[in-house]
Amino acid sequence: MKPKLSQWKELLAARHKRKTESEESKGEAGEREATDVPFADVWREYGVKPYWFAGDYCLIRETVHPLDYERGRYRLGALYDVHRRWQEAAFSHPLSCRGFSVGDLFFFDTETMGLSSGAGTVMFLLGHARVLDDRVIVRQHVLPHPGAEVALYQSFLSDVDYTTLVTYNGKAFDWPRLKTRHTLVRDLVPKLPAFGHFDLYHAARRLWKDKLDSLRLAEVERHILHIERDDDVPGFLAPMIYQEFLQTPHPERLMPVLRHNEHDVLSLIVLYVHLSMQLLEAAQLSDPREQLAAARWFEAVGETAAARCVYEQASGKEAKEAEAAKWQLSLLHRREKRYEEAAAIWRDLFDHGSGLWKVKAGLELSKAYEHHFRNAAEAHRYAAMAYEAWRSLAEASRQGIEEEQEWRKRLERLARKKNGVGK
Known part of the structure; x- marks a missing residue:
């Protein structure tokens, strides 16, 4: 002192x-x-x-x-x-x-x-x-x-x-x-x-x-x-x-x-x-991590058009960040109610993405088919496949008891809708 x-x-x-x-x-x-x-x-x-x-x-x-x-x-x-x-x-x-x-x-x-x-x-x-x-x-x-x-x-x-x-x-x-x-x-x-x-x-x-x-x-x-x-x-x-x-x-x-x-x-x-x-020059950056970070910043400040342009460029790269860029781009499409474009990206992630992306894309496809495309059968099909992908990940990590219950509730509800029984 x-x-x-x-x-x-x-x-x-x-x-x-x-x-x-x-x-x-x-x-x-x-x-x-x-x-x-x-x-x-x-x-x-x-x-x-x-x-x-x-x-x-x-x-x-x-x-x-x-x-x-x-x-x-x-x-x-x-x-x-x-x-x-x-x-x-x-x-x-x-x-x-x-x-x-x-x-x-x-x-x-x-x-x-x-x-x-x-x-x-x-x-x-x-x-x-x-x-x-x-x-x-x-x-x-x-x-x-x-x-x-x-x-x-x-x-x-x-x-x-x-x-x-x-x-x-x-x-x-x-x-x-x-x-x-x-x-x-x-x-x-x-x-x-x-x-x-x-x-x-x-x-x-x-x-x-x-x-x-x-x-x-x-x-x-x-x-x-x-x-x-x-x-x-x-x-x-x-x-x-x-x-x-x-x-x-x-x-x-x-x-x-x-x-x-x-x-x-x-x-x-x-x-x-x-x-x-x-x-x-975010769209031309060679480092996909920097490109993805720049796009997220654009999105955070409300510059959706700039963000979309950079996401599109990043999603075409041969890097793990490409999947994250595709996912962010799909969420932009969903927010703008461009469900067809969003669903196309989710199908690509579901078919070719890693385990976690398969789960996330399958779940979004299930939601889109249930609430937008009004196809309960497809909604149930994607939910079931996403659940199997999720269960493989959950068993490996030994986690997810509460999520297990949520998945089962979703599948049961979609099964009833598919069969025309209630909601």
């Missing part, structure tokens, strides 16, 4: 500094930079400048990359191609940037003192990237000591002009913690603006949860974006490195973390590009 209480003490001291101090500090900036910022000359060599506000300062580092800078599979400038395609896309989607300019997208990542969501979790680095007409600018706001949060958030909030936030797990982690820390200094700095939010972690989870063992950004970089980081500091070491920096605030101690954060925000740009391409 002592370190946290110390941080609060420093923060309260900053709050009570006289209001005119920020104006006075403007005339003293050059002198104070030389005398009050430890290792100011070394920071300057790294392109880092102090930002003074309310009698304290934070540090700002800015790096510039050309649009043809390659990171893994893509150039940073590929964002412009994706942006154009989203404007022309025949479907809407939560990941679409339609209606926004490229410069509106604000790629944002933070480094914190821990994973806790409480007010005691200090955010010591706020990094963001913007893609402009001719370059990409990465800007990082660094907390030199825990008492300087007023200056940190003033520099961050006065610097950014954004409409849409792009993060990796930012909905659950970065932004809630930023809001929590901002609450402590909200009387002294600008308000947090409202914003949209593209959380690429949730997009990655939808598309690759069955493909990757881990969805950490580093794993997505390696396996999906083909990015290999050489001599990079693991993110989990950042809090420890910052603690050491607070003891001896030499820039060389913290620069590895700044470079790590810079790589993170640049990766967000190419990850957004790749995820967008997965959706814009």
Whole structure:
């Protein structure tokens, strides 16, 4: 508790500094930079400048990359191609940037003192990237000591002009913690603006949860974006490195973390590009798992036409996912009351599918023949065959007593209907 209480003490001291101090500090900036910022000359060599506000300062580092800078599979400038395609896309989607300019997208990542969501979790680095007409600018706001949060958030909030936030797990982690820390200094700095939010972690989870063992950004970089980081500091070491920096605030101690954060925000740009391409070209994807996941996402957001197109493409592949694609397509047909097309798929799954698909397709055929085609004999025939397929699976797993009763009730009812005896 002592370190946290110390941080609060420093923060309260900053709050009570006289209001005119920020104006006075403007005339003293050059002198104070030389005398009050430890290792100011070394920071300057790294392109880092102090930002003074309310009698304290934070540090700002800015790096510039050309649009043809390659990171893994893509150039940073590929964002412009994706942006154009989203404007022309025949479907809407939560990941679409339609209606926004490229410069509106604000790629944002933070480094914190821990994973806790409480007010005691200090955010010591706020990094963001913007893609402009001719370059990409990465800007990082660094907390030199825990008492300087007023200056940190003033520099961050006065610097950014954004409409849409792009993060990796930012909905659950970065932004809630930023809001929590901002609450402590909200009387002294600008308000947090409202914003949209593209959380690429949730997009990655939808598309690759069955493909990757881990969805950490580093794993997505390696396996999906083909990015290999050489001599990079693991993110989990950042809090420890910052603690050491607070003891001896030499820039060389913290620069590895700044470079790590810079790589993170640049990766967000190419990850957004790749995820967008997965959706814009879903029907042409070579991986049936990704294709099926994209189609399911389209269906989940109500883009039935796009989902149907991708399901149709996936169902023609020689892969186990083809059966799942056929099944999903049949359910779309059923929902749209296109029973003939749905039944054709169910017959195909029943005749050529594996045991589970045979059971599911046989049951749907039984229902369709009973309630839509009004053919009790066919309904009973498919129910009986589906029951035999189900029983083979149930015996192998030694489960299904309750389902056994449901199957028998269905068969008895259909037998009576077939024979014209009641329902």
